[in-house]
Amino acid sequence: MTAESPGADHPSAALVRRYYAARARGDRAELEALLHPDVDWHDPYPPPHGGDLHGAEAVFRDVFDAAAQLTDGTTRLWVESAFATDRTAVALVGWSSTFRGRTMASREIAVYRIEDGRIREAWFHPEDPEGARRFFAE
Numbered sequence: 001m002t003a004e005s006p007g008a009d010h011p012s013a014a015l016v017r018r019y020y021a022a023r024a025r026g027d028r029a030e031l032e033a034l035l036h037p038d039v040d041w042h043d044p045y046p047p048p049h050g051g052d053l054h055g056a057e058a059v060f061r062d063v064f065d066a067a068a069q070l071t072d073g074t075t076r077l078w079v080e081s082a083f084a085t086d087r088t089a090v091a092l093v094g095w096s097s098t099f100r101g102r103t104m105a106s107r108e109i110a111v112y113r114i115e116d117g118r119i120r121e122a123w124f125h126p127e128d129p130e131g132a133r134r135f136f137a138e
Contacts, residue, residue: 012084012114016091019119020079028060035059036118043124045136050124074098080107087114097135104135 007013015034022030035056043050043063050067053059067075075097082091089112096105106127113121126132 007083007085008081010084010086010089011117012086012089012112013082013091015114015117015119016082016084016089016110016112017079020077020091020093023064023077031060031064032056034119036115036120039119040121042122044126044129045124045132071097071099074103084114088112089114099136102135104131106132 019031019034022034037056038054039056039059041050041053041059041063043053045051050063053062075095077093077095080092080094082089084090091110091112092107093110094105094107096103108127109125111123111125112119
């Protein structure tokens, strides 16, 4: 742990990095291992890209699968920075996506509640909430 990145080497920060690496690879088995079956997901993007969801199945169906289909698999996510404690991990996440012929790149703060070594709850806070809502609006 350094003064510049408190908790960057914490196991919960490593768990979040593994989560984003698994998403990048499309590794569903790893994602299932990292998400608590009763995960609560609070994503401010309009459905089917997000919303308030309960359960890993809903997250896979509505966030991972439906959003990937709508964006033709163009969404990319990467961790710029992460730090954590035993119960919480916070990541600055960059993302880009193409939707309906338009491309947007931005960042968000992702806050994760960690329970028993898995992601139990997640909240996302976009850098440009209105721009993201407009971009993903139907």
